[in-house]
Structures are given as structure tokens and as C-alpha cells.
Amino acid sequence: MGLILSRSRTNASTKEAKQFKQNQEQNNKLAQARPADNNSSALADTFSKDTASGVPTKPSADAPVVCIDPGHPSETSEGAHAHGLSENQLNWQVALKLKSELEAMGIRCVMTKSSQNQTVTNRERAEVANHSHALVMVRLHCDVGSGSGYTWYYPDRSATKYGITGPPKEVQEKSHEAVQVINTAMKPILTGYLKNNPIKTDASTYVGGKQGGVLTGSIFARVPTALIEMCFINQKKDAQFINSPKGQELMAKALAEGIKKYVFTIH
Numbered sequence: 428m429g430l431i432l433s434r435s436r437t438n439a440s441t442k443e444a445k446q447f448k449q450n451q452e453q454n455n456k457l458a459q460a461r462p463a464d465n466n467s468s469a470l471a472d473t474f475s476k477d478t479a480s481g482v483p484t485k486p487s488a489d490a491p492v493v494c495i496d497p498g499h500p501s502e503t504s505e506g507a508h509a510h511g512l513s514e515n516q517l518n519w520q521v522a523l524k525l526k527s528e529l530e531a532m533g534i535r536c537v538m539t540k541s542s543q544n545q546t547v548t549n550r551e552r553a554e555v556a557n558h559s560h561a562l563v564m565v566r567l568h569c570d571v572g573s574g575s576g577y578t579w580y581y582p583d584r585s586a587t588k589y590g591i592t593g594p595p596k597e598v599q600e601k602s603h604e605a606v607q608v609i610n611t612a613m614k615p616i617l618t619g620y621l622k623n624n625p626i627k628t629d630a631s632t633y634v635g636g637k638q639g640g641v642l643t644g645s646i647f648a649r650v651p652t653a654l655i656e657m658c659f660i661n662q663k664k665d666a667q668f669i670n671s672p673k674g675q676e677l678m679a680k681a682l683a684e685g686i687k688k689y690v691f692t693i694h
């Protein structure tokens with residue numbers, strides 16, 4: 428795995444390498460911003476204390492790590508627009524709320540970008556997750572099209588890009604497990620607000636379909652990866668939901684409950 432990662436780093440263009448370095452520096456800053464130790468070695472204790480007091484505390488240094496990837500801007504797209512809404516902005520807003528929810532649950536979060544309009548390639552996003560040894564990389568997006576509601580995507584095969592083949596079989600299997608657990612946990616929270624769609628694979632995405640059935644972020648992922656299209660922003664009901672503070676909070680809560688279940692129950 429190490430070999431593959433260093434090869435992919437070496438092949439990166441100067442711009443990509445510079446961006447990657449910035450991301451890593453940002454991640455280091457985020458890591459340093461955490462308290463050195465909150466004297467809680469047991470995650471279960473941390474979680475129950477938080478629940479009892481209602482006051483979130485920062486996760487301990489040995490807390491499980493999750494990578495949050497707010498989609499766009501990337502080499503592929505700056506994100507969809509509809510009804511005056513920007514997918515990039517909505518992804519970012521939900522990501523910040525999700526980060527707060529997860530930290531309150533005793534889960535450390537690594538973000539793939541440090542500001543809303545920062546451009547990060549899809550390969551770099553995966554590499555941030557890999558280097559942080561995240562238990563799962565959760566990628567937040569919003570769709571446009573004829574459907575409605577939320578849909579999870581995961582890689583069920585490997586493909587080759589820039590000379591690198593991935594994701595490995597184990598990552599495919601864990602990604603499938605993650606989307607199933609998270610999707611199931613989200614349903615009761617979002618019922619009545621957003622439609623739940625059947626889980627799909629990268630192969631049914633536009634970009635995935637063009638490159639052997641796997642998204643770029645999945646090809647380079649060496650940790651489980653799961654991508655959610657949170658809603659269809661060109662559909663009025665979905666757009667109103669995801670553009671409201673309450674809707675974003677519900678989405679973040681639902682995502683956090685699912686991720687918590689995956690992180691603490693399965694691992």
C-alpha cells in the first residue's frame with residue numbers, strides 16, 4: 428500500500444503536489460488544534476458524558492478518525508447549480524455541521540479542504556483520507572436530475588487511472604458495508620423529509636461510467652469510501668430542505684448517526 432501511495436504522490440503534477448502539501452499542512456493544523464488529552468481513554472465514557480451533559484467535548488487523541496469530503500471544486504467540476512443554489516456551498520455547510528456532530532460523539536474529523544472554494548482534485552481527496560488512516564471517507568454531494576431524495580454510491584470493482592489501480596477488494600467490501608450501515612441508520616431520521624433511494628455503485632455515476640465503473644476518489648482510496656448525493660437541488664422540495672438550517676442539521680445528524688454506528692459498532 429505504501430508503495431502505491433508514494434508512486435501516486437511522485438506522479439502528481441507540481442500544482443497537485445502543492446495543493447496536497449497545503450491540505451496536509453491544514454490537516455496538521457487541525458490535529459494540533461485538538462487538546463493534547465482530555466483524560467478520557469475510553470470512547471464509550473466520552474460519548475456517555477457528552478450525552479449526559481449535552482456539552483460537546485473535543486475527541487481524544489486516540490479517537491477514531493473519519494474523513495469528511497465536501498464535494499467540489501475539483502478537476503471535474505465546480506459543482507451543480509439550480510434554483511440559485513450552489514452545490515459546492517451546500518456540501519460545505521453540511522460538512523461543517525457534520526464535523527460538529529461527529530466531534531460531539533467522540534469522533535475525530537479530517538476534512539479534505541479547509542475553505543469552501545478551495546480546489547482539491549479527487550485524487551488528493553482520497554490521499555487525505557488515506558494518510559489520516561480514516562475508518563471511512565464520507566463524500567458529500569448534491570445531484571441535479573429527474574429523481575429526488577438521497578442516494579449512496581460505493582465502488583464495487585477496481586479501475587486504473589494515472590497508472591494506479593484501485594480500490595483493493597477489501598476496500599470495496601468495507602465501502603459496501605459502510606454505505607449499508609449508514610444508509611439504514613439515516614432512514615428513521617429523514618423519513619418524511621427526503622426520499623431514500625436504493626444504494627448504487629460508482630458504475631452508475633457519469634464519471635464512474637466513463638472510467639471502468641469507478642470514481643477517481645475511489646480508485647485512489649485505500650480506506651472505505653462512500654459518496655452520498657444528499658438530494659436533487661433542482662427539485663423544489665429537496666432544494667428547500669437542503670437550503671434550510673433545519674434541513675442541513677437533520678442531514679448532518681442523520682449522517683453522524685450512521686457514521687457513529689459504522690465506526691463504533693462495526694469496528
Ligand SMILES: [Zn+2]
Nearest residue numbers: 498506568569
Ligand atoms: Zn457533486
